[in-house]
Amino acid sequence: MRLLLFGAPGVGKGTQAKLLSVKFDIPHISTGEMLRQAVKDQTDLGKKADEIMSRGDLVPDEIMIGIIKDRLNAKDCINGFILDGFPRTINQAVELDKLLEAMNINDIKLINIVADEEELVKRLNNRRACKVCGQIFTLVEIQNSNSCPKCNSKNSFYLRDDDKEEVIRKRLNVFKQNTEPVLKHYQKQGKVISINGLGSVEGVNQELMGHLSS
Ligand code: AMP
Secondary structure, eight states: OEEEEEOSTTSSHHHHHHHHHHHHTOOEEEHHHHHHHHHHTTOHHHHHHHHHHHHTOOOOHHHHHHHHHHHHTSGGGTTOEEEESOOOSHHHHHHHHHHHHHTTOOOOEEEEEEOOHHHHHHHHHTEEEETTTOOEEETTTTTTOSBOTTTOOBTOEEOOGGGSHHHHHHHHHHIIIIIHHHHHHHHHTTOEEEEEOSSOHHHHHHHHHHHHHO
16 A cells, blocks of 8 residues: 655644554655654754754755655565655655656555644644654643653653744645645546544544545
8 A cells, every 4th residue: 555645734644644554564654754853863964954844944855855765665665655744845746756657656545634724723833742752742642741651751842843833834834835736736646535634533544544445
């Protein structure tokens, strides 16, 4: 199975991708996660990406396309993969199409998770990440706790720079201008499944699984 998880920032792409990755035993490839790791490790890529991400802008296409080419050619992608956060521009989509064609892959589906913009602003501003393992939690999930439920690190929660309200609004605008056209690109190819992202994590997952098994 090869899936592209698509939707505005905060819509739950990462959460659904993680569930699908466990269920189908295929890698979850989040370009945002890869970039955050590079920033943490202070690699050349991380140094370039840090400021761009904090502003809510997109990292240049040629960098992102290079990262994805290397990653999809890795052995663990042979039986499938879930891309989360890529492609985010028409140029990335066109390059991905070429790459998949060269790899003889023609079964991709784009899962379009849809949600109301104001709800997304609220959600993103109310989430916290663990600076040690990167896992994301809602404030409700960690309200009486100062240690990370996933890795047990103490006092490790923080509000990502790009989850602050002014940056969220910027990311939503970037999504509308640069990323939404990607949806039309795959609609023309008949590869889009749209689902409602406003329900519970389990509810959204059930709707998604229903589409994938039909
Ligand atoms: P995410 O965790 O997917 O919301 O990504 C966080 C940030 O990483 C984005 O706001 C962008 O700055 C950058 N990023 C992630 N994926 C891409 C991509 N495909 N193209 C350009 N920038 C990206």
